[in-house]
Amino acid sequence: MKKLLLPLSLALAAFALPRLAAAEIPDRPEKLQFPELRYEPPNPADARVKLASGPVAYLVPDRSLPLVNVTVLVRCGAYLDPAGKEGSAEFAAGLLVKGGIASKTAEELEERLAFLAAGLSSGLGEEAGSPVNLNLLSKDLPEGLALLREVLTAPRFQQDRFELEREQALQGMKQRNDDSSSIQAMEARRLAYGTNFWATRVLTAEALKRLTADDLRAFHSKWYHPANFVVSASGDFDKADMVAKLEKLFAEWPFKGDVTPPMPSDTQMAAGGVYIVNKDVNQGRVAVMLPGVQRDDPDFPAITVMNDILGGGGFTSRLMNRVRSDEGLAYGAGSSFPGGVTYARAFQAGLSTKSRTVAYATRIVLDEMNRMANQPVTDEELNTAKRSFVDSFPGNFNTASKVASLFAADEMTGRFAKDPAHWSRWRSRIESVTRDDVSRVAKKHLHPDKAVILVVGQRDEITKGHPDHPVKLEQLASGKVTELPLRDPLTQEPVQ
DSSP states (O other), X not given: OHHHHHHHHHHHHHHHHHHHHHHHSOSSGGGOOOOOOOXXXXXXXXXXXXXXXXXXXXXXXXXXXXXXXXXXXXXXXXXXXXXXXXXXXXXXXXXHHHTOBTTBOHHHHHHHHHHHTOEEEEOOOSTTOEEEEEEEEGGGHHHHHHHHHHHHHOBOOOHHHHHHHHHHHHHHHHTTTTSHHHHHHHHHHHHHHOTTSGGGOOOOHHHHHHOOHHHHHHHHHHHOSGGGEEEEEEEXXXXXXXXHHHHHHHSSOSOOOOOOOOOOOOOOOOOSEEEEEEOOOSEEEEEEEEEEEETTOTTHHHHHXXXXXXXXXXXXXXXXXXXXXXXXXXXXXXXXXXXXXXXXXXXXXXXXXXXXXXXXXXXXXXXXXXXXXXSOOOHHHHHHHHHHHHHTGGGGGSSHHHHHHHHHHHHHHTHHHHOTTHHHHHHHHHHTOOHHHHHHHHHHHOOGGGOEXXXXXXXXXXXXXXXXXXXXXXXXXXTOEEEEOOBOTTTOOBOO
Protein backbone atom coordinates (compact mmCIF):
# COMPACT_ATOMS: atom_id res chain seq x y z
CA MET A 1 0.00 0.00 0.00
CA LYS A 2 2.81 2.43 0.91
CA LYS A 3 4.43 1.70 -2.46
CA LEU A 4 1.19 2.70 -4.18
CA LEU A 5 0.58 5.83 -2.07
CA LEU A 6 4.03 7.37 -2.69
CA PRO A 7 3.69 7.70 -6.50
CA LEU A 8 0.13 8.95 -6.04
CA SER A 9 1.26 11.65 -3.59
CA LEU A 10 3.99 12.76 -5.92
CA ALA A 11 1.56 12.96 -8.83
CA LEU A 12 -0.91 15.04 -6.79
CA ALA A 13 1.90 17.37 -5.69
CA ALA A 14 3.07 17.82 -9.27
CA PHE A 15 -0.50 18.63 -10.30
CA ALA A 16 -0.95 21.15 -7.45
CA LEU A 17 2.32 23.03 -7.96
CA PRO A 18 1.39 24.62 -11.31
CA ARG A 19 -2.01 25.60 -9.90
CA LEU A 20 -0.31 27.20 -6.88
CA ALA A 21 2.21 29.02 -9.08
CA ALA A 22 -0.57 30.25 -11.37
CA ALA A 23 -2.48 31.57 -8.37
CA GLU A 24 0.54 33.64 -7.36
CA ILE A 25 0.89 35.31 -10.79
CA PRO A 26 -0.79 38.77 -10.82
CA ASP A 27 -3.53 39.34 -13.35
CA ARG A 28 -1.93 42.61 -14.50
CA PRO A 29 1.75 43.25 -15.42
CA GLU A 30 1.87 46.44 -13.34
CA LYS A 31 1.15 44.34 -10.26
CA LEU A 32 4.35 42.38 -10.66
CA GLN A 33 6.77 42.92 -7.82
CA PHE A 34 10.51 42.39 -7.87
CA PRO A 35 13.09 42.38 -5.12
CA GLU A 36 15.10 45.57 -4.70
CA LEU A 37 18.05 45.75 -7.06
CA ARG A 38 21.27 45.43 -5.09
CA TYR A 39 24.44 46.25 -6.95
CA GLU A 40 27.66 47.97 -6.03
CA PRO A 41 29.96 49.25 -8.79
CA PRO A 42 33.63 48.29 -8.79
CA ASN A 43 36.02 50.60 -6.98
CA PRO A 44 38.29 52.45 -9.43
CA ALA A 45 41.11 52.45 -6.87
CA ASP A 46 41.22 48.63 -7.07
CA ALA A 47 42.04 48.80 -10.79
CA ARG A 48 44.30 51.87 -10.71
CA VAL A 49 48.07 51.52 -11.12
CA LYS A 50 50.53 54.40 -11.34
CA LEU A 51 53.25 53.20 -13.69
CA ALA A 52 56.85 54.16 -12.97
CA SER A 53 57.19 55.05 -16.65
CA GLY A 54 54.62 57.83 -16.29
CA PRO A 55 51.04 56.94 -17.23
CA VAL A 56 48.22 55.88 -14.92
CA ALA A 57 46.70 52.55 -15.96
CA TYR A 58 43.41 50.85 -15.12
CA LEU A 59 43.69 47.07 -15.33
CA VAL A 60 40.65 44.77 -15.24
CA PRO A 61 41.46 41.08 -15.89
CA ASP A 62 38.77 38.88 -17.45
CA ARG A 63 39.63 35.27 -18.26
CA SER A 64 36.35 34.41 -19.99
CA LEU A 65 37.83 34.80 -23.50
CA PRO A 66 41.45 34.66 -24.77
CA LEU A 67 41.34 38.33 -25.79
CA VAL A 68 43.04 41.48 -24.55
CA ASN A 69 42.05 45.09 -25.15
CA VAL A 70 44.51 47.93 -24.49
CA THR A 71 43.62 51.59 -25.02
CA VAL A 72 45.96 54.54 -24.67
CA LEU A 73 44.14 57.84 -24.19
CA VAL A 74 46.27 60.77 -25.32
CA ARG A 75 45.67 64.16 -23.75
CA CYS A 76 45.43 66.20 -26.95
CA GLY A 77 42.86 67.55 -29.34
CA ALA A 78 42.01 70.15 -31.98
CA TYR A 79 42.44 72.96 -29.44
CA LEU A 80 46.21 72.32 -29.75
CA ASP A 81 46.34 72.97 -33.50
CA PRO A 82 49.07 75.55 -34.22
CA ALA A 83 47.87 78.76 -35.86
CA GLY A 84 47.88 78.27 -39.60
CA LYS A 85 48.15 74.49 -39.19
CA GLU A 86 44.51 73.68 -38.47
CA GLY A 87 43.76 70.00 -38.88
CA SER A 88 47.06 68.83 -37.36
CA ALA A 89 45.41 67.04 -34.43
CA GLU A 90 42.75 65.40 -36.58
CA PHE A 91 45.13 64.14 -39.25
CA ALA A 92 47.84 63.07 -36.81
CA ALA A 93 45.33 60.98 -34.87
CA GLY A 94 43.73 59.58 -38.01
CA LEU A 95 47.01 58.58 -39.66
CA LEU A 96 48.85 57.36 -36.58
CA VAL A 97 48.07 53.76 -37.52
CA LYS A 98 46.85 54.09 -41.11
CA GLY A 99 50.05 55.87 -42.14
CA GLY A 100 52.40 53.01 -41.23
CA ILE A 101 55.31 52.86 -38.77
CA ALA A 102 59.09 53.14 -39.03
CA SER A 103 59.65 49.41 -39.50
CA LYS A 104 56.62 48.77 -41.71
CA THR A 105 54.86 50.55 -44.53
CA ALA A 106 51.16 51.15 -44.12
CA GLU A 107 50.46 48.13 -46.31
CA GLU A 108 52.84 45.88 -44.37
CA LEU A 109 51.34 46.95 -41.04
CA GLU A 110 47.83 46.23 -42.30
CA GLU A 111 48.91 42.82 -43.56
CA ARG A 112 50.55 41.89 -40.25
CA LEU A 113 47.54 43.00 -38.23
CA ALA A 114 45.26 40.98 -40.49
CA PHE A 115 47.48 37.90 -39.99
CA LEU A 116 47.18 38.34 -36.21
CA ALA A 117 43.42 38.99 -36.47
CA ALA A 118 44.19 42.08 -34.44
CA GLY A 119 42.61 45.50 -34.38
CA LEU A 120 44.82 48.58 -34.05
CA SER A 121 43.17 51.95 -34.55
CA SER A 122 43.45 55.60 -33.59
CA GLY A 123 41.22 58.65 -33.74
CA LEU A 124 40.62 62.17 -32.50
CA GLY A 125 38.78 62.61 -29.22
CA GLU A 126 37.78 65.70 -27.33
CA GLU A 127 37.36 66.05 -23.58
CA ALA A 128 38.20 62.42 -22.77
CA GLY A 129 41.37 62.24 -24.85
CA SER A 130 42.29 60.80 -28.25
CA PRO A 131 42.26 56.97 -28.17
CA VAL A 132 44.75 54.52 -29.64
CA ASN A 133 43.22 51.07 -29.30
CA LEU A 134 44.70 47.56 -29.59
CA ASN A 135 42.55 44.43 -29.53
CA LEU A 136 43.95 40.94 -30.14
CA LEU A 137 44.34 37.36 -28.92
CA SER A 138 46.16 37.16 -25.61
CA LYS A 139 48.79 34.83 -27.05
CA ASP A 140 49.85 37.59 -29.45
CA LEU A 141 50.00 40.34 -26.83
CA PRO A 142 53.84 40.75 -26.83
CA GLU A 143 53.91 41.41 -30.58
CA GLY A 144 50.83 43.60 -30.37
CA LEU A 145 52.39 45.79 -27.68
CA ALA A 146 55.56 46.09 -29.74
CA LEU A 147 53.50 47.37 -32.68
CA LEU A 148 51.59 49.71 -30.37
CA ARG A 149 54.83 51.18 -29.05
CA GLU A 150 56.06 51.83 -32.56
CA VAL A 151 52.75 53.46 -33.51
CA LEU A 152 53.11 55.78 -30.52
CA THR A 153 56.83 56.52 -30.91
CA ALA A 154 57.59 56.24 -34.65
CA PRO A 155 54.57 56.68 -36.92
CA ARG A 156 55.57 56.94 -40.56
CA PHE A 157 52.79 59.28 -41.77
CA GLN A 158 53.31 57.76 -45.18
CA GLN A 159 53.01 60.40 -47.90
CA ASP A 160 50.57 58.56 -50.18
CA ARG A 161 48.30 57.75 -47.23
CA PHE A 162 48.45 61.38 -46.10
CA GLU A 163 47.47 62.56 -49.57
CA LEU A 164 44.62 60.02 -49.69
CA GLU A 165 43.35 61.18 -46.30
CA ARG A 166 43.53 64.79 -47.42
CA GLU A 167 41.65 64.05 -50.65
CA GLN A 168 38.93 62.20 -48.73
CA ALA A 169 38.63 65.13 -46.35
CA LEU A 170 38.29 67.49 -49.30
CA GLN A 171 35.51 65.39 -50.81
CA GLY A 172 33.77 65.39 -47.44
CA MET A 173 34.00 69.18 -47.29
CA LYS A 174 32.27 69.49 -50.65
CA GLN A 175 29.28 67.62 -49.22
CA ARG A 176 28.86 69.78 -46.10
CA ASN A 177 25.82 71.60 -47.46
CA ASP A 178 24.17 68.52 -48.94
CA ASP A 179 22.40 67.68 -45.69
CA SER A 180 20.64 70.26 -43.53
CA SER A 181 21.73 68.38 -40.41
CA SER A 182 25.37 69.17 -41.23
CA ILE A 183 24.56 72.85 -41.68
CA GLN A 184 22.64 72.87 -38.43
CA ALA A 185 25.48 71.21 -36.49
CA MET A 186 28.09 73.75 -37.63
CA GLU A 187 25.89 76.81 -37.10
CA ALA A 188 24.62 75.53 -33.74
CA ARG A 189 28.18 75.28 -32.43
CA ARG A 190 28.91 78.82 -33.55
CA LEU A 191 25.79 80.17 -31.86
CA ALA A 192 26.24 78.12 -28.69
CA TYR A 193 29.94 78.72 -28.07
CA GLY A 194 31.02 81.71 -30.16
CA THR A 195 32.75 82.00 -33.51
CA ASN A 196 36.19 82.30 -31.91
CA PHE A 197 35.94 79.22 -29.69
CA TRP A 198 38.24 76.36 -30.70
CA ALA A 199 35.42 73.77 -30.92
CA THR A 200 33.56 75.85 -33.52
CA ARG A 201 36.48 76.12 -35.94
CA VAL A 202 35.77 74.37 -39.23
CA LEU A 203 38.60 73.14 -41.43
CA THR A 204 38.70 74.87 -44.82
CA ALA A 205 40.12 73.74 -48.12
CA GLU A 206 42.85 76.38 -47.91
CA ALA A 207 43.96 75.20 -44.45
CA LEU A 208 43.86 71.62 -45.68
CA LYS A 209 46.08 72.54 -48.63
CA ARG A 210 48.69 74.08 -46.30
CA LEU A 211 48.90 71.00 -44.08
CA THR A 212 51.87 68.67 -44.64
CA ALA A 213 53.03 65.31 -43.31
CA ASP A 214 55.86 67.13 -41.53
CA ASP A 215 53.23 69.15 -39.63
CA LEU A 216 51.78 65.89 -38.36
CA ARG A 217 55.20 64.68 -37.28
CA ALA A 218 55.78 67.92 -35.38
CA PHE A 219 52.41 67.68 -33.67
CA HIS A 220 52.99 64.04 -32.76
CA SER A 221 56.44 64.58 -31.25
CA LYS A 222 55.11 67.42 -29.13
CA TRP A 223 52.11 65.71 -27.52
CA TYR A 224 52.35 61.92 -27.87
CA HIS A 225 54.44 60.89 -24.88
CA PRO A 226 53.79 59.07 -21.55
CA ALA A 227 53.19 62.20 -19.45
CA ASN A 228 50.05 62.76 -21.56
CA PHE A 229 48.83 59.13 -21.52
CA VAL A 230 46.16 57.30 -19.52
CA VAL A 231 45.86 53.55 -20.18
CA SER A 232 43.06 51.02 -19.85
CA ALA A 233 43.57 47.28 -20.26
CA SER A 234 41.06 44.47 -19.94
CA GLY A 235 40.91 40.80 -20.78
CA ASP A 236 42.92 37.62 -20.46
CA PHE A 237 46.00 38.57 -18.44
CA ASP A 238 47.56 38.45 -15.01
CA LYS A 239 47.54 41.91 -13.44
CA ALA A 240 51.17 41.87 -12.24
CA ASP A 241 52.33 40.57 -15.62
CA MET A 242 50.40 43.30 -17.43
CA VAL A 243 51.98 45.96 -15.22
CA ALA A 244 55.43 44.70 -16.22
CA LYS A 245 54.47 44.72 -19.91
CA LEU A 246 53.13 48.27 -19.72
CA GLU A 247 56.23 49.49 -17.90
CA LYS A 248 58.28 48.13 -20.79
CA LEU A 249 55.88 49.64 -23.32
CA PHE A 250 56.43 53.19 -22.04
CA ALA A 251 60.03 52.97 -20.81
CA GLU A 252 62.86 55.06 -22.33
CA TRP A 253 60.63 57.18 -24.55
CA PRO A 254 62.66 58.47 -27.51
CA PHE A 255 61.49 62.09 -27.19
CA LYS A 256 60.41 64.38 -24.35
CA GLY A 257 57.49 66.43 -25.66
CA ASP A 258 55.39 68.99 -23.79
CA VAL A 259 52.78 68.65 -21.07
CA THR A 260 49.34 69.43 -22.48
CA PRO A 261 47.94 72.81 -21.32
CA PRO A 262 44.37 73.11 -20.00
CA MET A 263 41.62 73.05 -22.61
CA PRO A 264 40.19 76.56 -23.25
CA SER A 265 36.73 77.21 -21.84
CA ASP A 266 36.00 80.76 -23.03
CA THR A 267 32.61 80.15 -24.65
CA GLN A 268 30.20 82.94 -25.62
CA MET A 269 26.58 82.14 -26.54
CA ALA A 270 24.83 84.35 -29.07
CA ALA A 271 22.08 86.76 -28.05
CA GLY A 272 18.61 85.25 -27.73
CA GLY A 273 16.44 85.23 -30.83
CA VAL A 274 15.63 83.27 -33.97
CA TYR A 275 18.39 82.59 -36.47
CA ILE A 276 17.47 81.10 -39.82
CA VAL A 277 19.56 79.58 -42.62
CA ASN A 278 17.78 79.37 -45.95
CA LYS A 279 18.15 75.87 -47.42
CA ASP A 280 15.87 74.26 -50.00
CA VAL A 281 14.87 71.06 -48.15
CA ASN A 282 11.53 69.37 -47.51
CA GLN A 283 11.57 69.84 -43.74
CA GLY A 284 12.80 72.53 -41.40
CA ARG A 285 15.25 71.60 -38.66
CA VAL A 286 15.02 73.38 -35.30
CA ALA A 287 17.51 73.66 -32.43
CA VAL A 288 16.52 75.54 -29.28
CA MET A 289 19.61 76.36 -27.21
CA LEU A 290 20.40 77.81 -23.79
CA PRO A 291 23.58 78.08 -21.70
CA GLY A 292 24.53 74.81 -20.06
CA VAL A 293 26.53 73.57 -17.09
CA GLN A 294 29.56 71.45 -16.28
CA ARG A 295 29.11 67.96 -14.93
CA ASP A 296 30.50 68.81 -11.47
CA ASP A 297 27.73 71.37 -10.91
CA PRO A 298 25.98 70.41 -7.64
CA ASP A 299 22.64 70.62 -9.46
CA PHE A 300 23.65 68.24 -12.25
CA PRO A 301 21.75 65.19 -10.86
CA ALA A 302 18.56 67.27 -10.66
CA ILE A 303 19.22 68.71 -14.13
CA THR A 304 19.67 65.18 -15.47
CA VAL A 305 16.30 64.07 -14.08
CA MET A 306 14.59 67.25 -15.23
CA ASN A 307 15.87 66.89 -18.78
CA ASP A 308 14.81 63.24 -18.91
CA ILE A 309 11.24 64.28 -18.14
CA LEU A 310 11.36 67.19 -20.57
CA GLY A 311 12.88 65.57 -23.64
CA GLY A 312 15.71 63.19 -22.85
CA GLY A 313 13.58 60.19 -21.96
CA GLY A 314 12.43 59.23 -25.44
CA PHE A 315 8.82 58.11 -25.62
CA THR A 316 8.24 58.89 -21.93
CA SER A 317 9.28 62.55 -22.32
CA ARG A 318 6.95 65.51 -22.61
CA LEU A 319 8.38 66.82 -25.87
CA MET A 320 7.94 63.49 -27.62
CA ASN A 321 4.39 63.13 -26.35
CA ARG A 322 3.35 66.66 -27.29
CA VAL A 323 5.11 67.07 -30.65
CA ARG A 324 4.79 63.52 -31.98
CA SER A 325 2.00 61.69 -30.17
CA ASP A 326 -0.46 64.55 -29.60
CA GLU A 327 0.17 66.81 -32.60
CA GLY A 328 1.77 64.48 -35.16
CA LEU A 329 4.21 67.20 -36.21
CA ALA A 330 7.46 65.22 -36.20
CA TYR A 331 8.80 61.71 -36.05
CA GLY A 332 10.70 62.63 -32.93
CA ALA A 333 11.51 65.51 -30.60
CA GLY A 334 13.85 65.63 -27.66
CA SER A 335 16.36 67.52 -25.59
CA SER A 336 19.83 67.09 -24.15
CA PHE A 337 21.49 68.76 -21.17
CA PRO A 338 25.00 67.31 -21.09
CA GLY A 339 27.45 68.22 -18.38
CA GLY A 340 30.64 69.55 -19.88
CA VAL A 341 34.01 68.53 -18.52
CA THR A 342 36.14 71.62 -19.17
CA TYR A 343 33.48 73.99 -20.50
CA ALA A 344 29.72 74.25 -20.08
CA ARG A 345 27.95 72.24 -22.77
CA ALA A 346 24.81 73.94 -24.07
CA PHE A 347 21.26 72.74 -23.47
CA GLN A 348 19.56 71.86 -26.75
CA ALA A 349 16.06 70.80 -27.73
CA GLY A 350 15.37 69.83 -31.30
CA LEU A 351 13.01 68.48 -33.94
CA SER A 352 12.44 68.31 -37.68
CA THR A 353 9.04 69.10 -39.16
CA LYS A 354 7.25 70.39 -42.27
CA SER A 355 8.22 73.93 -43.24
CA ARG A 356 4.78 75.39 -42.53
CA THR A 357 4.64 73.88 -39.01
CA VAL A 358 8.16 74.89 -37.89
CA ALA A 359 6.96 77.90 -35.92
CA TYR A 360 4.06 76.01 -34.31
CA ALA A 361 6.21 73.02 -33.31
CA THR A 362 8.86 75.33 -31.89
CA ARG A 363 6.17 77.14 -29.91
CA ILE A 364 5.22 73.80 -28.32
CA VAL A 365 8.83 73.17 -27.32
CA LEU A 366 9.06 76.60 -25.69
CA ASP A 367 5.71 76.08 -23.95
CA GLU A 368 6.90 72.77 -22.51
CA MET A 369 10.11 74.40 -21.27
CA ASN A 370 8.00 77.08 -19.61
CA ARG A 371 5.65 74.49 -18.10
CA MET A 372 8.59 72.57 -16.70
CA ALA A 373 9.76 75.71 -14.92
CA ASN A 374 6.36 76.77 -13.60
CA GLN A 375 4.39 73.58 -12.90
CA PRO A 376 5.58 70.71 -10.70
CA VAL A 377 6.20 67.39 -12.40
CA THR A 378 4.04 64.45 -11.37
CA ASP A 379 5.18 61.73 -9.00
CA GLU A 380 4.91 59.24 -11.85
CA GLU A 381 7.15 61.33 -14.12
CA LEU A 382 9.71 61.77 -11.37
CA ASN A 383 9.75 58.08 -10.50
CA THR A 384 9.99 56.96 -14.14
CA ALA A 385 12.93 59.26 -14.79
CA LYS A 386 14.82 58.25 -11.66
CA ARG A 387 14.20 54.55 -12.24
CA SER A 388 15.53 54.80 -15.79
CA PHE A 389 18.90 55.96 -14.45
CA VAL A 390 19.07 53.81 -11.34
CA ASP A 391 17.87 50.54 -12.88
CA SER A 392 20.10 50.84 -15.94
CA PHE A 393 23.14 51.81 -13.86
CA PRO A 394 24.75 48.32 -13.70
CA GLY A 395 24.95 48.30 -17.50
CA ASN A 396 27.84 50.76 -17.25
CA PHE A 397 29.97 47.99 -15.73
CA ASN A 398 28.75 44.78 -17.36
CA THR A 399 32.05 44.06 -19.17
CA ALA A 400 35.66 44.36 -18.09
CA SER A 401 36.32 46.59 -21.10
CA LYS A 402 33.58 49.03 -20.05
CA VAL A 403 34.93 49.19 -16.51
CA ALA A 404 38.52 49.86 -17.57
CA SER A 405 37.49 52.40 -20.24
CA LEU A 406 35.14 54.28 -17.94
CA PHE A 407 37.70 54.61 -15.16
CA ALA A 408 40.45 55.64 -17.61
CA ALA A 409 38.19 58.37 -19.02
CA ASP A 410 37.53 59.59 -15.46
CA GLU A 411 41.27 59.75 -14.87
CA MET A 412 41.83 61.64 -18.10
CA THR A 413 39.13 64.22 -17.36
CA GLY A 414 40.05 64.68 -13.71
CA ARG A 415 36.90 63.18 -12.23
CA PHE A 416 38.81 60.56 -10.22
CA ALA A 417 40.99 63.24 -8.63
CA LYS A 418 37.99 65.45 -7.76
CA ASP A 419 35.41 62.81 -6.85
CA PRO A 420 36.86 59.29 -6.54
CA ALA A 421 33.58 57.97 -5.10
CA HIS A 422 31.45 59.41 -7.94
CA TRP A 423 30.05 56.11 -9.19
CA SER A 424 29.25 54.73 -5.74
CA ARG A 425 27.29 57.92 -4.97
CA TRP A 426 25.64 58.56 -8.33
CA ARG A 427 22.46 56.54 -7.71
CA SER A 428 21.84 58.06 -4.29
CA ARG A 429 22.27 61.51 -5.81
CA ILE A 430 19.67 60.67 -8.44
CA GLU A 431 17.35 59.06 -5.87
CA SER A 432 17.50 62.15 -3.67
CA VAL A 433 16.13 64.44 -6.43
CA THR A 434 12.69 65.78 -5.50
CA ARG A 435 9.90 67.45 -7.41
CA ASP A 436 10.98 70.76 -5.86
CA ASP A 437 14.54 70.16 -7.09
CA VAL A 438 13.27 69.62 -10.63
CA SER A 439 11.23 72.83 -10.51
CA ARG A 440 14.13 74.76 -9.01
CA VAL A 441 16.69 73.80 -11.68
CA ALA A 442 14.11 74.30 -14.44
CA LYS A 443 13.43 77.84 -13.20
CA LYS A 444 17.17 78.45 -13.02
CA HIS A 445 18.15 77.15 -16.46
CA LEU A 446 15.09 77.05 -18.74
CA HIS A 447 14.34 80.56 -20.00
CA PRO A 448 12.38 80.28 -23.27
CA ASP A 449 12.37 84.06 -23.72
CA LYS A 450 16.20 84.03 -23.85
CA ALA A 451 16.58 80.97 -26.07
CA VAL A 452 18.77 80.92 -29.15
CA ILE A 453 16.60 79.27 -31.82
CA LEU A 454 18.30 78.01 -34.96
CA VAL A 455 16.15 77.07 -37.96
CA VAL A 456 17.49 75.52 -41.16
CA GLY A 457 15.05 75.15 -44.05
CA GLN A 458 12.98 76.92 -46.71
CA ARG A 459 12.82 80.45 -45.37
CA ASP A 460 9.83 81.64 -47.39
CA GLU A 461 7.67 78.65 -46.51
CA ILE A 462 8.72 78.62 -42.86
CA THR A 463 7.97 82.32 -42.36
CA LYS A 464 4.43 81.86 -43.72
CA GLY A 465 3.45 79.73 -40.76
CA HIS A 466 0.49 77.35 -40.78
CA PRO A 467 -3.09 78.52 -41.48
CA ASP A 468 -4.49 76.39 -38.65
CA HIS A 469 -1.84 77.49 -36.15
CA PRO A 470 -1.24 81.25 -36.37
CA VAL A 471 2.28 81.31 -34.91
CA LYS A 472 5.06 83.26 -36.60
CA LEU A 473 8.81 82.98 -36.12
CA GLU A 474 9.07 86.58 -34.96
CA GLN A 475 6.59 85.85 -32.17
CA LEU A 476 8.97 83.27 -30.72
CA ALA A 477 11.70 85.80 -30.02
CA SER A 478 10.08 89.19 -29.46
CA GLY A 479 10.30 90.10 -33.13
CA LYS A 480 14.00 89.41 -33.52
CA VAL A 481 14.77 87.16 -36.51
CA THR A 482 18.27 87.09 -37.97
CA GLU A 483 19.08 85.44 -41.28
CA LEU A 484 22.41 83.61 -41.31
CA PRO A 485 24.05 83.11 -44.68
CA LEU A 486 24.59 79.70 -46.16
CA ARG A 487 28.35 79.21 -46.13
CA ASP A 488 30.55 77.96 -48.93
CA PRO A 489 31.45 74.38 -47.96
CA LEU A 490 35.15 74.82 -48.84
CA THR A 491 35.87 78.33 -47.57
CA GLN A 492 33.13 78.78 -44.93
CA GLU A 493 32.59 82.26 -46.34
CA PRO A 494 28.99 83.42 -46.86
CA VAL A 495 27.47 82.41 -50.18
CA GLN A 496 26.20 85.42 -52.05
